[in-house]
Structure formats: C-alpha cells, structure tokens
C-alpha cells in the first residue's frame with residue numbers, strides 16, 4: 001500500500017456497507033454526530049464568552065478523527081494535536097470532563113491547567129497535546145518506543161496537520177519510528193491550510209503520504225471525509241502496528257469549515273472553496289448512505305441526535321457549575337517531588 005491513494009477512495013459508494021456490521025456503522029454514525037455537535041456547541045460557548053483562550057474547531061474533519069480512532073482498544077494511546085479535542089470524545093472520555101476542560105474547571109482531567117481544547121484523558125490513554133506544532137509526534141513516538149520495549153501489544157495513533165509535515169520534529173519522529181519499527185500510526189489531517197498558509201506554499205508534494213518513503217514504511221492517502229474509507233485504511237495500519245511490523249503514515253484529505261481558530265475569520269480562503277467542501281460534509285454524506293442502505297431510519301436519526309443533545313446539555317451544565325481550581329493548587333502536580341526553588345506560597 002506504499003504511497004498511493006487508497007483503493008477505498010475509488011470504490012463506488014454503495015459497495016462498502018456490506019463489509020461492515022450494522023453495529024459498526026451505527027457506532028460510527030453516532031460518534032460522527034457526537035463530535036460534530038460537541039464541536040459546534042464549543043464554538044457557540046466560546047463566542048458567548050463562556051470560556052477563555054481559544055478553540056480550534058475540527059468541524060468538517062470528523063470522518064478523519066472518527067475513522068482512525070473508532071477501532072482502538074481502551075489501552076491503546078492517542079497523541080492528539082491542537083485540533084483533536086474530539087479525540088477524547090471518540091476514545092470515550094465523558095463529555096462532562098471534556099467541557100470542564102474547555103472551561104478550565106477543577107473537575108477537568110487536568111484540573112484547569114492546559115489551554116482550552118488541549119485536552120488529554122489519562123484513564124483512556126489520550127496524551128495532552130503539545131502547543132508546539134508536531135510536538136505530540138515526538139511524545140507519541142516516545143510512548144510507542146516504550147510500549148515496544150515493554151513488549152506490549154498496544155499501539156499509538158498520533159495526529160497532526162499538513163503544516164506539521166514541514167517541521168523538523170515530524171521528520172525526527174517518523175525517522176526514529178521507521179528505524180525501530182514502532183507500533184504507531186501517524187495520521188495527517190491534510191485540511192489544505194496551516195493557519196493562512198496554503199498547501200501549495202507548504203510543499204511541492206500532492207500526496208503527503210509520500211513522505212513515508214523517506215523513512216522506510218508505508219504511506220497511504222485517503223479521502224478523509226469518507227469515514228468507511230478512513231476506517232478501513234486505519235484498520236490495516238493498526239493491525240500492522242500491533243503485529244510488530246511498524247508504522248504507517250495515513251494522509252486524510254479533508255477540510256476545516258471554519259477559521260484556524262475562533263478568532264480567525266479566514267479571509268484568505270475563497271467562498272467557492274469552502275462551499276465545495278461543505279458539499280462533501282462527512283456526517284451528512286454518511287447519514288445519506290446509511291438511510292439509502294436502510295441501516296438508519298428517520299426515527300433512529302432523531303433518537304441519536306436528541307440523545308446527544310441531552311448529553312451535551314448535561315455536560316455543559318456540569319462544567320458551568322464546577323468550581324475553578326483554588327489558586328493554592330497552582331504548583332501542585334508540576335514537579336514529581338517538592339522543588340526547593342519555587343515552593344507553593346513562597347512569593
């Protein structure tokens with residue numbers, strides 16, 4: 001499968017459902033909606049001033065995140081980027097903790113310490129994202145190295161964008177993983193933009209998966225808005241990593257509907273480009289597919305979205321009502337042992 005566009009991209013739409021159980025298809029469907037609705041809700045809450053900092057929406061990219069993480073085991077690891085807040089949701093972190101993290105409340109997994117959306121969830125092995133682009137690739141690769149050394153059969157899935165592929169840390173991570181045949185899957189969400197920098201100014205490549213060639217492992221490019229195509233490619237890569245054959249680089253071609261963050265009006269993009277990608281909405285496309293295949297009914301569709309709405313409302317209420325951390329906790333959990341230079345309350 002080295003450096004080519006996935007066969008799944010080419011397949012006629014209707015052929016795919018037969019290979020997947022209805023439970024899997026409905027699970028993917030519910031998770032796509034959960035990510036879409038939680039992400040849209042977070043955008044609204046940010047604009048209402050309910051939480052500070054910033055928020056990096058991944059609306060439009062749901063099939064990439066869901067397709068690559070849905071088939072993971074509970075003890076597998078995820079190394080997300082700044083745009084992968086929903087990785088926590090896909091891995092199964094309770095929504096109330098996800099919203100508490102955005103709100104920087106004491107009830108969040110990091111007790112209000114990290115930037116909004118830079119969320120990790122230790123009980124389910126989601127690593128807190130690094131703010132430095134590609135930093136999570138180095139951390140995730142280190143975790144994969146540790147897993148291999150300890151003889152575990154768990155794997156890491158690490159996420160990043162097109163822009164991250166130009167940074168040294170990306171190349172160091174993939175090179176190291178190739179040398180040591182590490183149990184890791186690298187997922188590049190190529191959304192065509194790195195803040196305001198278009199892909200054509202980022203690289204002369206068309207398929208970013210070709211970069212894998214330089215590190216001696218397979219690369220595959222896939223339609224990142226087709227959840228089943230992404231899922232199939234990810235399953236192959238996950239099995240490869242778990243069986244000790246080493247890494248895979250998956251490039252998912254997708255698009256973020258909104259600006260780089262909620263403070264970016266994205267005036268550098270033309271309307272036609274945005275409109276064309278919105279027509280390829282990964283959630284609506286999959287929904288239509290399932291309705292046509294009669295795996296989904298209108299009644300089930302309403303049930304799924306109303307259950308998620310209720311879950312989100314309860315989670316937001318939990319986050320809003322939770323306290324902020326007490327300032328006296330500021331230096332807790334920063335050092336493994338008390339550090340003489342900056343004791344709590346020493347200033």
Ligand SMILES: Cc1ncc(C[n+]2csc(CCOP(=O)(O)OP(=O)(O)O)c2C)c(N)n1
Pocket residue numbers: 082083131132133160161162163164165189191193194195260
């Ligand atoms: C080393 C470093 N340089 C610059 C930034 C600022 N920055 C944050 S996200 C980003 C763009 C990343 O683009 P891409 O990798 O394509 O991911 P996307 O935001 O599109 O998901 C930049 C330049 C940073 N966080 N770290």
Ligand SMILES: [Mg+2]
Pocket residue numbers: 161162163189190191192193194195
């Ligand atoms: Mg990008």
